[in-house]
Amino acid sequence: MKSKKMETTTTHALFTESLTDLIAQSPVKTAAQSVGTVLSFGDGIARVEGLDDVQAGELIDVGEGQFGLALNLEKTSLGMVVLGTASHLKAGSVVRRTGQILSIGVSDQIIGRTIDALGRPVDGKGSIASDKLMLLERIAPGVMSRKSVTVPLQTGIKAIDAMIPIGRGQRELIIGDRATGKTAVALGTILNQADQNVICVYVCIGQKGSSLAQTRQTLLERGAMDYTVIVAATAAQVAAQQFLAPYTGLAVAEYFLEQGKDVLIIYDDLSKHAQAYREISLLLRRPSGREAYPGDVFYLHSRLLERACRLNEKYGGGSITALPIIETQANDVSAYIPTNVISITDGQIYLETDLFNAGMKPAINVGISVSRVGSAAQIKAMKQVAGSMKLDLAQFRELQAFAQFSSDLDDKTKALLDRGLRVNEILKQGWDKPLKVEEQVIVIFAAVNGYLDKVKIDSIMAWEKAFAEYVKTNHQQLLTTIATEQKMSDETLTQLKDIITTFSSIHPEFQIEA
Amino acid sequence: MVKVTITSAVALSEKQLQVLSKAITKKTGHSLKPEVIINPDVLGGFSVRIGSQEYNHTIKQKLADIKAHLLENA
Numbered sequence: 001m002k003s004k005k006m007e008t009t010t011t012h013a014l015f016t017e018s019l020t021d022l023i024a025q026s027p028v029k030t031a032a033q034s035v036g037t038v039l040s041f042g043d044g045i046a047r048v049e050g051l052d053d054v055q056a057g058e059l060i061d062v063g064e065g066q067f068g069l070a071l072n073l074e075k076t077s078l079g080m081v082v083l084g085t086a087s088h089l090k091a092g093s094v095v096r097r098t099g100q101i102l103s104i105g106v107s108d109q110i111i112g113r114t115i116d117a118l119g120r121p122v123d124g125k126g127s128i129a130s131d132k133l134m135l136l137e138r139i140a141p142g143v144m145s146r147k148s149v150t151v152p153l154q155t156g157i158k159a160i161d162a163m164i165p166i167g168r169g170q171r172e173l174i175i176g177d178r179a180t181g182k183t184a185v186a187l188g189t190i191l192n193q194a195d196q197n198v199i200c201v202y203v204c205i206g207q208k209g210s211s212l213a214q215t216r217q218t219l220l221e222r223g224a225m226d227y228t229v230i231v232a233a234t235a236a237q238v239a240a241q242q243f244l245a246p247y248t249g250l251a252v253a254e255y256f257l258e259q260g261k262d263v264l265i266i267y268d269d270l271s272k273h274a275q276a277y278r279e280i281s282l283l284l285r286r287p288s289g290r291e292a293y294p295g296d297v298f299y300l301h302s303r304l305l306e307r308a309c310r311l312n313e314k315y316g317g318g319s320i321t322a323l324p325i326i327e328t329q330a331n332d333v334s335a336y337i338p339t340n341v342i343s344i345t346d347g348q349i350y351l352e353t354d355l356f357n358a359g360m361k362p363a364i365n366v367g368i369s370v371s372r373v374g375s376a377a378q379i380k381a382m383k384q385v386a387g388s389m390k391l392d393l394a395q396f397r398e399l400q401a402f403a404q405f406s407s408d409l410d411d412k413t414k415a416l417l418d419r420g421l422r423v424n425e426i427l428k429q430g431w432d433k434p435l436k437v438e439e440q441v442i443v444i445f446a447a448v449n450g451y452l453d454k455v456k457i458d459s460i461m462a463w464e465k466a467f468a469e470y471v472k473t474n475h476q477q478l479l480t481t482i483a484t485e486q487k488m489s490d491e492t493l494t495q496l497k498d499i500i501t502t503f504s505s506i507h508p509e510f511q512i513e514a
Numbered sequence: 515m516v517k518v519t520i521t522s523a524v525a526l527s528e529k530q531l532q533v534l535s536k537a538i539t540k541k542t543g544h545s546l547k548p549e550v551i552i553n554p555d556v557l558g559g560f561s562v563r564i565g566s567q568e569y570n571h572t573i574k575q576k577l578a579d580i581k582a583h584l585l586e587n588a
Binding site for chain 2: 022023025026027028032033034035036050051052094096
């Protein structure tokens with residue numbers, strides 16, 4: 001009894017001592033602080049008087065651990081956007097300069113974490129150490145520090161890796177109406193980066209909290225959080241946070257870029273980002289232009305996307321690949337924001353509702369989708385098979401209208417139609433089932449070389465699944481050879497042809513009845 | 515004209531005010547009549563605001579600084 005009491009007194013004394021020490025160590029501010037008085041505050045915008053020498057884009061301490069962003073510097077007052085709800089602010093409140101331009105603290109420990117637009121953790125796993133202070137607004141790397149894009153970024157999606165290939169350092173836009181699978185394409189790409197040595201940053205702008213929770217759950221279950229960072233500015237956050245979120249994600253990406261690493265950043269989506277910026281600009285009384293967007297909405301996105309690049313060896317050799325997402329209304333790609341972002345990016349992936357409803361998933365329209373980097377970012381093995389695929393599909397699209405009259409057509413046309421249908425069928429894929437590039441190559445090879453011409457259309461997906469299983473079980477070394485050599489030598493081709501023929505013969509159930 | 519404000523929890527004595535005014539004149543180069551505000555909310559000490567520069571030596575500010583320091587390092 002007595003010893004227990006003594007123990008409690010000792011721990012109590014130790015606690016008091018450490019607390020006293022901590023207080024004694026507290027820095028005492030003796031210097032002058034630049035302060036301002038709030039003149040008015042409403043709709044997240046505060047007009048502040050004073051704050052001499054404040055810089056544009058500087059963080060202002062508004063008290064209660066919240067901050068504001070100095071955006072409109074005028075002669076007698078300052079327009080400040082409050083980065084939070086700041087319900088304690090009122091006319092007459094005193095606010096202080098921090099002297100710090102908008103930046104976040106990043107370290108290697110940020111991988112696997114979920115942060116908000118100000119870099120603060122929101123996943124409840126404790127604070128994140130800060131190794132380096134990364135500015136949110138930076139000038140993009142100049143011409144001399146860049147290198148052309150030659151290394152592929154494998155998305156794991158056949159339609160993309162074969163015909164709209166993306167390289168590391170490229171910006172490729174994913175554009176489509178609502179519910180066409182845009183986020184699914186982006187997530188599928190993240191899932192495929194498991195062993196590709198790529199760090200992923202997923203920036204969520206204005207999405208539903210439930211959608212983000214689901215996304216995070218999927219990434220956790222598939223082990224993708226081991227190399228992914230999530231920046232969350234959901235629909236419930238103030239417009240200012242939604243406006244800053246992409247820049248926060250990019251600051252995290254640039255931290256790893258400077259280490260020479262490859263990063264993939266996904267902006268989901270930039271349409272909501274433009275809307276958030278429009279909201280802030282209108283409240284700051286800035287003049288509005290087309291569709292009520294402010295005059296610098298192009299610059300908003302161009303300065304963001306220009307920072308995604310590939311650096312040459314002198315600067316570390318890292319890269320940032322950007323996959324911005326834009327949501328169109330009724331397939332209108334000639335609206336203001338879509339046309340802006342299309343002109344900035346190095347290509348687009350179009351997703352269409354009609355294709356989605358017809359069962360084509362991913363609903364990519366390969367005819368009008370383009371990648372301006374193209375085959376420079378493809379391994380030789382894929383180039384060998386993808387060329388024929390594009391041709392087959394192009395011919396198929398031309399003849400598609402006649403598909404209803406197929407009994408009245410000549411044999412050559414019928415053959416093209418049959419081949420096209422099958423190649424099209426091969427492009428269907430589950431969003432969460434990414435394929436390694438060697439697995440894609442063997443399936444596409446089978447399709448474009450006529451090995452599927454005798455397979456029932458409805459059984460193509462089953463054929464593909466069974467074939468993949470068969471090769472993985474019995475001929476793993478073929479896959480490894482293609483993966484390491486990155487091309488298909490004559491020997492590999494002969495071997496592959498034999499394997500396909502053998503597989504077809506042991507699985508007659510897929511063939512069309514004669 | 516620059517506005518000068520002195521805020522304290524309790525009324526400062528004549529002597530204390532004189533010392534402060536002298537220091538302010540030295541700092542700004544003008545001799546201005548400072549506005550004196552009594553605000554018990556600041557708990558103790560004083561704070562001088564010259565234009566938009568503030569020298570905050572109130573107990574309230576010191577407590578806030580200690581709180582921030584503890585939350586950061588605890």
